Amino acid sequence: MxxxxxxxxxxxxxxxxxxxxxxxxxxxxxxxxxxxxxxxxxxxxxxxxxxxxxxxxxxxxxxxxxxxxxxxxxxxxxxxxxxxxxxxxxxxxxxxxxxxxxxxxGFEGVMHIRESERSNTIESQEDFITILAKIEDKFYRAFFPTTITPLVQKKFHQTLPFEGDNLSVQYLDYLPAKDKMDSDRLKVKVSFKGESQEIEIIKNTKGENIAPFVLGETRFALDWGSRVVALPFFIELKDFQLDRYAGSMSPSS
Known part of the structure; x- marks a missing residue:
């Protein structure tokens, strides 16, 4: 040796x-x-x-x-x-x-399902920016993941194809929520066919905060938050029991 x-x-x-x-x-x-x-x-x-x-x-x-x-x-x-x-x-x-x-x-998400009901959709744990567009009576949808938190903000500049053209979404600023009644806000710059516009998006927690805008003759909408993912199977919740600690409303099992 x-x-x-x-x-x-x-x-x-x-x-x-x-x-x-x-x-x-x-x-x-x-x-x-x-x-x-x-x-x-x-x-x-x-x-x-x-x-x-x-x-x-x-x-x-x-x-x-x-x-x-x-x-x-x-x-x-x-x-x-x-x-x-x-x-x-x-x-x-x-x-x-x-x-x-x-x-x-792997892919992490949360399924909301009540007793005696069934579901085949989950909400992603990861946040996404979703772009919706309407071009000549056709609807288009694209998305990409983001890492925007109070401690870490990963800047992004994504280019997505839309009907032979490219749509650009660029990170500008992040405004964290001031209190529990407020929501996080994200400022982005969207460019399409030589036109640009700055959009402020409110973080979507209830499926309501979608930001519509128009570039040229094309109507767009931006969504920032979890993404709904359809599964190839259903899960049914047949029975659910919740036990609490004695004298408390805290769940024990």
């Missing part, structure tokens, strides 16, 4: 150690704890924008998986018949891989 191979082998053994596992798990737990406080004070979108959906958090997941795989290989727990340790580390690897699949291929 030459010096380079020995050096690489030493690095791998150093990384694939229980000490590194402990450090990574402490870092992971601390990040999740901070995200919990952020989510409680500023909402789930802020926690996702600052921690859950960041590149460094994805890298942390990857390092944990590689470390755990390396620990299993170098410690040879299956040869030493430490089956409990092998199952424990293997389960963590499967959990992290499952989390990665959910992160990149």
């Amino acid at each position: 030459n010096q380079m191979q020995m050096f690489v082998n030493g690095i791998m053994r150093g990384f694939c150690s229980f000490f590194v596992t402990f450090v990574l798990l402490i870092t992971y737990g601390s990040a999740c704890a901070v995200a919990t406080f952020v989510e409680n004070d500023f909402g789930t979108p802020s926690a996702k924008a600052l921690i859950y959906n960041t590149a460094w958090f994805d890298l942390l997941h990857l390092l944990l998986v590689l470390n755990l795989i390396g620990v299993l290989i170098f410690s040879r727990v299956w040869q030493r018949k430490k089956y409990a340790s092998f199952l424990f580390h293997s389960s963590l690897i499967i959990i992290f891989i499952g989390a990665a699949m959910t992160r990149y291929y």
